[in-house]
Amino acid sequence: MNKQPIGIFDSGVGGTSIWQEIHKLLPNENTIYLADSANAPYGPKGKDAIVQLSIKNTELLLSKGCKLIVVACNTATTNAIKVLRDSYKTPFIGIEPAIKPAALQTKTNAVGILATKGTLSSELFSKTSGLFASNITVVERVGEGIVELIEKGALHSKEMRHLLNIYLQPMIEANIDHLVLGCTHYPYLIPLLKEMLPEHVKIIDSGAAVAKQTKAILKQHGLLNIVTLMPENLFYTNGDPAIMTSLLNATHTAEYLDF
Helix, strand or coil, rough: CCCEEEEEEECCCHHHHHHHHHHCCCCCHHHHHHHHECCCCCCCHHHHHHHHHHHHHHHHHHHHHCEEEEEECCHHHHHHHHHHHHCCCEEEEEECCCHHHHHHHHCEEEEEEEEEEHHHHHHHHHHHHHHHCCCCCCEEEECHHHHHHHHHHCCHHHHHHHHHHHHHHHHCCCCCCCCEEECCCCCHHHHHHHCCCCCCEEEEEEHHHHHHHHHHHHHHHHCCCCCCCCCEEEEECCCCCHHHHCCCCCCCCCCCCCC
């Protein structure tokens, strides 16, 4: 069981940012990554559709023998993880925007959140935000169009810079000192965001925290793989494999899979 792979799925290629953190922390683990790019982004879809897509991805990963599943998608986590945990015995790791550390660390009492519509409108996000950010200014922006540009390989395009300028301006005017990235596609924007934001703004994503939680749950269930020296890391997408391969810096090759 210990040598069985960790399964990871996202609405597209963005969750590879989570895979990289997991691989860095757990280099012995075999992994299978699933990018449902044909249905990206999940954000605008209704809760029922997101749950059904999450079940489809889970079933595929379980059919490939995964011992644990990381839902490397904020929208899928906030809308579907309770259903997944209630339906399967396999451990699940979710991801949600790191509003808690931003709210606790802010000095200007203002933080920004860039996320998808599905995440910002979810019950889970509303509950977390209410618990930790009720006494500060929270500037929320739906990153409409960002996922689509990343999915088609336009990460460094003029259009991307134009969109980010629109979303960041109200945050800069509100004097935010933390920007929370609420979508696993968004860490790929960090070099661009650093250019566009004031120097004092700290950018927070959830990748490292998810990797630590993955390790903790594997350890808790006695599933850590400490044996494999040459792990197998498989990447599947129902979109364009070349785009995912480019995000992985060609260290791994993605394959097309019709699912």
